[in-house]
Amino acid sequence: MKCVICKTGEVQPDTVQAEIKAGCDRLLVTVEAEVCRECGEAYYSSEALRLLERVRDDFSRKVIAPPSVGKVYQIPMDR
Numbered sequence: 001m002k003c004v005i006c007k008t009g010e011v012q013p014d015t016v017q018a019e020i021k022a023g024c025d026r027l028l029v030t031v032e033a034e035v036c037r038e039c040g041e042a043y044y045s046s047e048a049l050r051l052l053e054r055v056r057d058d059f060s061r062k063v064i065a066p067p068s069v070g071k072v073y074q075i076p077m078d079r
């Protein structure tokens, strides 16, 4: 399959870290996806998208409490 974004790259199965937002937090979820060799665009299967939805839900309802790998710092404007 050809990538629909850059229209030149071949799309191949790969493992990627999908980044999803849950309020102010972001979750990195390792999932299988089809990834473009040229531009890196990832295409998720409906199965993977369902998984991401479930992870976001579970995280929001505190069913899961994954370890944090970093913090987000906000710098005020008057600096």
Ligand SMILES: [Zn+2]
Residues within 6 Å of the ligand: 003, 004, 005, 006, 007, 008, 009, 036, 037, 038, 039, 040, 041
């Ligand atoms: Zn592409």
